Amino acid sequence: MDERTVHRFPFGPAVALELDPKYRKLQESERVARVRMPFGGDAWLVTGYEDTRFVLSDPRFSRAVTLEMDLPRLQPRIVQNPEMIMSMDPPDHTRVRQVAARAFTPRRVERLRPWIAGQVDGLLARMAGQGPPADLVRDLALPLPIAVICEILGVPFADREKFRVWSDIVMSVTAFTPEEIQAAFQSLTEYLQWLVKQRRVAPADDLFSAMVRARDTEAVMSERELVTFGVTLLVVGHETTVNEIADMMFVLLRDGGYAELARGGGPPVPRVVEELLRFVPLESPGGFARVATEDVVVGGTLIAKGEAVYTQLSAANRDPRVFADPDAIDFAAEREQHLTFGFGPHRCLGAALAKAEIELAVEGLLRAFPGLRLAVDPERVTWKLDRLVRGPEALPVTW
Numbered sequence: 001m002d003e004r005t006v007h008r009f010p011f012g013p014a015v016a017l018e019l020d021p022k023y024r025k026l027q028e029s030e031r032v033a034r035v036r037m038p039f040g041g042d043a044w045l046v047t048g049y050e051d052t053r054f055v056l057s058d059p060r061f062s063r064a065v066t067l068e069m070d071l072p073r074l075q076p077r078i079v080q081n082p083e084m085i086m087s088m089d090p091p092d093h094t095r096v097r098q099v100a101a102r103a104f105t106p107r108r109v110e111r112l113r114p115w116i117a118g119q120v121d122g123l124l125a126r127m128a129g130q131g132p133p134a135d136l137v138r139d140l141a142l143p144l145p146i147a148v149i150c151e152i153l154g155v156p157f158a159d160r161e162k163f164r165v166w167s168d169i170v171m172s173v174t175a176f177t178p179e180e181i182q183a184a185f186q187s188l189t190e191y192l193q194w195l196v197k198q199r200r201v202a203p204a205d206d207l208f209s210a211m212v213r214a215r216d217t218e219a220v221m222s223e224r225e226l227v228t229f230g231v232t233l234l235v236v237g238h239e240t241t242v243n244e245i246a247d248m249m250f251v252l253l254r255d256g257g258y259a260e261l262a263r264g265g266g267p268p269v270p271r272v273v274e275e276l277l278r279f280v281p282l283e284s285p286g287g288f289a290r291v292a293t294e295d296v297v298v299g300g301t302l303i304a305k306g307e308a309v310y311t312q313l314s315a316a317n318r319d320p321r322v323f324a325d326p327d328a329i330d331f332a333a334e335r336e337q338h339l340t341f342g343f344g345p346h347r348c349l350g351a352a353l354a355k356a357e358i359e360l361a362v363e364g365l366l367r368a369f370p371g372l373r374l375a376v377d378p379e380r381v382t383w384k385l386d387r388l389v390r391g392p393e394a395l396p397v398t399w
């Protein structure tokens, strides 16, 4: 190990949607920084766009190995499961991903759009009936993604609230005890086992039925992998989308972008969503680590076999070498090369679905509430702490 500075990580508490200026400093001075994690010792942190893409796509960086070691990490214990797609390396990852990708097709997402739009309209009609004011988190951002995941899994309506509670617990970093998190995982798993059996007896037209069919006809996936995949969808597809919707609406309402869109002035909503996906620092510090399976040089720094590397997607999305004036929102610029959905073999399987949900949510709001505005000063919005992704606790609005 050379004499380089070891930075304490995370750098500081995440404040609202501010991106810690230290990331920019590191992009300029140290492409690959040594960081001391709260648990498990030191790791590497890459902050630049190209280095991030390299680490996320080079097969010498493993996700599976992170499960077998005392990983440098943010939380005392990470609940990880080797059968989760996120924790797999090839060839297992390729095998499971192929089955999932066969069910998660763009066509299926397209077919869901009218259904999602209907859900948005229903939620907004209820909001109109109860307010003003309203809370965009409670009334739209939170219920929409869970409804969509339940729909693709074929979860009966009556069980949906149970799901929300379990996935909320599973996503917490320190708000719940490891035992509580494990128990929530267990409950989700048992429920999904039951659901797989249901799908087998009475197949439906949902995505999960397509996966059950693929597993039963081709047997390329174990029963446990299938069940775990269902749980994974809840965990990774829910909290991310909830907070992305809330964060984007916060930015649009705070900066006047919403009013411009409502006047019919702004760019098309998909363009707005794409740029906000880049701009909003959704990820709390420290995403999913990778471990080098052999010595690898990244940006001139040797990462030795067995060492852990963290990326920070929101920092990469603000890399001035790739995005001109990166801290400014520019709807005219085409910046869809952002890394908010990751890169490489683990790139988000639900990206198209998530984008459809966000676009339809914003479009629905513009239709139903053209005069929407924040009901409090932006500084008074309170933010969730200790989560894997950032978002407001509540987003009070009026119209």
Ligand code: HEM
Pocket (backbone or CB within 6 Å): 056, 085, 086, 087, 097, 149, 232, 233, 236, 237, 238, 240, 241, 244, 282, 287, 288, 313, 339, 340, 341, 342, 343, 345, 346, 347, 348, 349, 350, 351, 353, 354
């Ligand atoms: C705005 C919302 C979302 C964001 C920002 C997001 C972001 C991400 C990112 C960054 C990764 C890769 C992580 C890594 O490689 O370290 C990922 C993976 C994944 N996402 Fe998403 N996601 C979102 C919504 C969804 C939705 C709605 C679903 C499905 C219902 C979903 C399903 C998945 C799955 C299955 C993986 C694992 C893929 C693999 O390991 O091969 N995501 N997501």
